[in-house]
Amino acid sequence: MKVTEERYLRERHCFDLAIRMIGHEARTQTIQSCTRLSEDRIRKLYRNFFKYSTTANIRRHRGKAPRRCEYFVETLATQFEATTLAALFIADGMLLQKASSATKEKNLGYGHSFCQIYDRFLDFHPSPRISFDHGWFLLEALSDANELALRACSVCKNWYPHDILGLRPLKCPGCRVLKLS
Ligand SMILES: [Zn+2]
Numbered sequence: 001m002k003v004t005e006e007r008y009l010r011e012r013h014c015f016d017l018a019i020r021m022i023g024h025e026a027r028t029q030t031i032q033s034c035t036r037l038s039e040d041r042i043r044k045l046y047r048n049f050f051k052y053s054t055t056a057n058i059r060r061h062r063g064k065a066p067r068r069c070e071y072f073v074e075t076l077a078t079q080f081e082a083t084t085l086a087a088l089f090i091a092d093g094m095l096l097q098k099a100s101s102a103t104k105e106k107n108l109g110y111g112h113s114f115c116q117i118y119d120r121f122l123d124f125h126p127s128p129r130i131s132f133d134h135g136w137f138l139l140e141a142l143s144d145a146n147e148l149a150l151r152a153c154s155v156c157k158n159w160y161p162h163d164i165l166g167l168r169p170l171k172c173p174g175c176r177v178l179k180l181s
Pocket of ligand 1: 154176
């Protein structure tokens with residue numbers, strides 16, 4: 001394959017992923033982290049594919065991407081959703097017990113795998129509180145396991161995202177709702 005063809009295909013793959021992520025209302029910096037596309041190119045993709053669409057109501061979120069771990073455990077609803085996403089990360093192999101540098105590398109494969117997981121997550125939570133960018137950060141936070149980590153519930157033994165620095169008892173959102181102890 002010629003160099004120009006390879007370059008064209010590589011760009012095409014980047015555009016495909018970027019369009020898929022814009023469709024999930026991902027922030028520009030999230031899209032850039034795995035496509036390496038410039039802000040200008042992402043802006044043009046949004047304008048060409050979504051801005052004037054009469055069928056898709058896609059917004060562009062401004063500002064910094066979410067970086068607060070407490071968000072995932074503040075309410076039962078967000079903790080339920082975070083538990084669903086975490087289970088999908090594990091099932092897909094994106095979240096491993098021992099994170100390796102290979103699993104953390106953000107590339108096109110990482111981006112597509114995440115999109116696939118988030119699509120499945122939407123099947124369970126069609127109007128989610130955890131946005132695409134929040135979910136992106138959740139995977140990073142669980143992989144780092146500095147503030148947020150998977151813990152086994154002291155009652156039912158199921159795994160769920162737990163705030164390591166918080167003072168909450170080790171109970172999953174399900175057992176908290178049912179007030180099991
Ligand atoms: Zn439980």
